[in-house]
Amino acid sequence: MPSDGVPTWEAVARDHGRFLYNVAYRLTGNVDDARDLVQESLLRVRRGLVNYEPGSLEGWLTRIVTNVFLDDMRRRKRRPTHALPENADLVLPPSEAADVASDAAGLSSEIQAAISTLPEEFRVPVVLCDVADRSYDEIAHVLGIPIGTVRSRIHRGRRLLRAELSTRGVVA
């Protein structure tokens, strides 16, 4: 990292690429979309490094990967043929490749699948809080919503997640 505290793009990709991929995978629920999300995020990192002010690098990266994810979700909604089904019962299980990747990482595919069933308005705050380890303040800033809304969405997200995990027999 240079003396001015601004990392190089290569340093961000090498040192924080795993963090970005982990968040991307939890948000998207599959390997292919996670790869695309990381690639696009790193592209935005490259463009944005000139304006980056040293601080919480992972917070900044979280904001970028979240915005890229939400942009992509909005694009998919504008193209209904690629949109995710609204009904949680219609959500397809993770692909075989995703399962393999999950197993390789020691991840319970059932938990990931349950996360993927959450509507994005709840999924994103839960992932940012419990996976990216961001504070409520940061999540509010990233999503541009009041902190009270963040609190409500995290809580409802966890409740929905618990119900889904119960349905899958993961929890009692």
Place this chain on the structure above:
Amino acid sequence: MTEHGDVGDDDRFSAWLDGTLDPTTAAEFAAACTSDPRWARAREELVEVRTLVRALEVAEPPPGFLESLVATHEITEDAPTASADPVDIEMARSRRHRRASSGVAALAAAAAVAVAFMVPSLGHVKPALATDIRVHQAGVSSSGDPISGLAPLGTGMKFGR
């Protein structure tokens, strides 16, 4: 504190577990969970799901994925258009192809011009060559050279007959 409905619906529960409530409210929640089984059960349910998600291992990127991204970046940095983004590789490749094509076209045009200049000069050579042959034949007949006289220049020669 919530007195009606499902106590688990109180969104301050998660905030409490995440340590974002003020100390006074947090103390109230702690007391309620100690004295009321409903609060205790709601707390346990949330703790369980929160723990499950937080305990997920880091999802590792596919082998070589990040390295390939960095390598792509370094390649584009080495190129003359150093500011090009990774996604602009195709554009850069297209530009290179256009430059190469235009170079070939320029060479072809130069060759065509050269040929155009050469063709008239060849036409100019023909009469001179014929003149030389006639001069040579005249010289042969006057000098009596037996070899040149057998086969005058410019005539077809057939062997094996």
